[in-house]
Amino acid sequence: MVIAEDSVLLREGLTRLLTDRGHEVVAGVGDADALLKVVGELAADGVPPDVVVADVRMPPTHTDEGVRAAVSLRRDHPSIGVLVLSQYVESEYATELLAGSTRGVGYLLKDRVADVREFVDAVVRVAAGGTALDPEVVAQLLGRSRKQDVLAGLTPREREVLALMAEGRTNSAVAKQLVISDGAVEKHVGNIFLKLGLAPSDGDHRRVLAVLTYLNS
Secondary structure (H helix, E strand, O other), X not given: XXXXXXXXXXXXXXXXXXXXXXXXXXXXXXXXXXXXXXXXXXXXXXXXXXXXXXXXXXXXXXXXXXHHHHHHHHHHOOOOEEEEEEOOOOHHHHHHHHOOOOOOEEEEEHHHOOOXXXXXXXXXXXXXXXXXXXXXXXXXXXXXXXXXXHHOOOOHHHHHHHHHHHOOOOHHHHHHHHOOOHHHHHHHHHHHHHHOOOOHHHHHHXXXXXXXXXXXX
16 A cells, blocks of 8 residues: 655554554655655556555645545546545545545545544455545535435435445444344345445445445435
8 A cells, every 4th residue: 555644753653553454555655746656656567556545635735735636546546445534524525536436435534533443444445445434524525415316215214324334334333333233234225225226237336336326416
């Protein structure tokens, strides 16, 4: 994986945290240009990283360089998972980051990452093609949504299940959060796929497609 973070202490801390848990960090960079360059070089050599962990605000202006680089990576290297870390929700870029792809993506808020194991699990999940979205990110993206007709057919409980799916929760984690059985969650998920028109032929991507439909609705 590649880590892009302008704070040397945080970058080295993330590198140590992940390598101590058996994950290989092939590069650590401090700005968006360096991120795009190193990923491009690795891809050209035939060894693209499984995932990039990038800060939203990086030099030179410390505004949106990191998230713009993340969007660029999603466009130019769609096989690479991208996990964005931020102190804020950049709604416009977050929507663009999440749109139009079924490959791994994540958006976590730094101040709300309270468990190291959950963070590492999120990195692994994104690298494997899953999603990892902070609930606050989901809430803000939904708050700016204008079209709700796609989800109109879902029951309140199905919306709750889909919201937790958007956070990257497994069926078991959803069941635990809502205090219902795993079987009930599986039934709700099946109904969600049916109502959103996601056929079994979509395979494992149906879960991510459902989340993207939810966030872009």
